[in-house]
Amino acid sequence: MASDTLDATFAALADPTRRAILARLAQGEATVMELAAPFAMSQPGVSKHLRVLERAGLISRGRDAQRRPCRLEATRLKTAMDWLADYRSYWEESYQRLDDLLGELEAGTSGAGEREVR
Amino acid sequence: MASDTLDATFAALADPTRRAILARLAQGEATVMELAAPFAMSQPGVSKHLRVLERAGLISRGRDAQRRPCRLEATRLKTAMDWLADYRSYWEESYQRLDDLLGELEAGTSGAGEREVR
DNA sequence: CAGTTCTATAACTAGATGGTTTTATACGTG
DNA sequence: CACGTATAAAACCATCTAGTTATAGAACTG
Structure with a gap:
């Protein structure tokens, strides 16, 4: 609901x-190295993307020795979808609106000033 | 499906x-001046936002004398939602996962490695 | 035709973004 | 303790963004 939350979420997406990265995390937790592997990008580059995702609340991170496994947090995705x-x-409604319009055209109702389609 | 489409759509949102502006257009077509009215922003500022929305395919524009009425185009919203x-x-699943976790804690399974509560 | 209204364009600015390389930190292992 | 591995932080750069003001164009109005 908060505008800032939607801002950060949509910007991150x-x-x-x-x-x-989110698609990969949908299959389960992954470390930074694992997430970086598919990309022709430096490790710090990926870390910066992860920071964006974390600040948007789209992922969270745990601790496993030197590793910081990332996990998908889906609630912000739900917020965006809502x-x-x-x-x-x-x-x-677009199909219905098209039908309406075609009906009007056939009936010769077109041209009456400007007709809002919706 | 095209990555560029999602890029532009999410960035616009x-x-x-x-x-x-999209929320306003959900109530019907509106001119640039009408769209600008609620905002403490210059008219060119609003025009720039409209250009972003148009290039993302989220709005389309008609012609009515000097006016360029804007209309919501919802199909890209559907793409994003898809x-x-x-x-x-x-x-x-999050409720189910919480249930799983609580079950494990009760059963004394916690502490096996590290189970992140989040 | 002159003036007004509506919109777009241009030129500029401050700050954010996405990337880099280099360096530092934290942890496990020998 | 020294070393390797995993990650983050710093500094830097190019580009994009969101805003501004000023100007120009396009169409109606008198």
Whole structure:
């Protein structure tokens, strides 16, 4: 609900590397090295992405000796999805709206000033 | 599905002004001036936000004399939601995982390695 | 045609972002 | 204790972002 939370969440999701990291974590915990492996990127580069994800609350980190295993935290994803869900009717209605429009055109109702489709 | 599409969509959503603009457009078409009114921001500032939204495919614009009415385009919102929906099980499972953890603690299974409570 | 309204463009600024390399820290192992 | 491994932090750089003001263009209005 907090605007800052949505800001940070959507911003974190707006990067393909970070989305790939989340996809990897969906399969289970992973260390920084494991997460970095698939990417042509330095380890500090990956660490910076992880910091972004952590500050957005999308991952959390444990401690296992020198390792800092990362784990997916899905509740912020739910928050983002809840925001998007408010718009669901707008894409679900699109077929209906198209039908309405086509109906009007056939009936010759078009041209009456400007007709808001939605 | 295209990574660039998700990049642009999530990046566009990562700003409270732009989310507010989308919320306003959910009530119907609006001109730039109408969209700018609620914000303590210059008109060019709002125009720049609209350009971001348009390039992300989240709005489209018509033409009505000098006005360029904006309209919500919801399909990219659906694309974003579809991406998030892949993670739905991870937040729906969280109660189950908590149950599992409490069960283990009761059974005295804690302390085997480290079980992160989070 | 002159003026007004609506919107976009240009040029600029401050700060954030995404990446790098280098260095430091923390922990386990010999 | 010395060394290797895993990660973070620092410093730096190029680019992007979000905002500004000032200006220009496009269309209506008188």
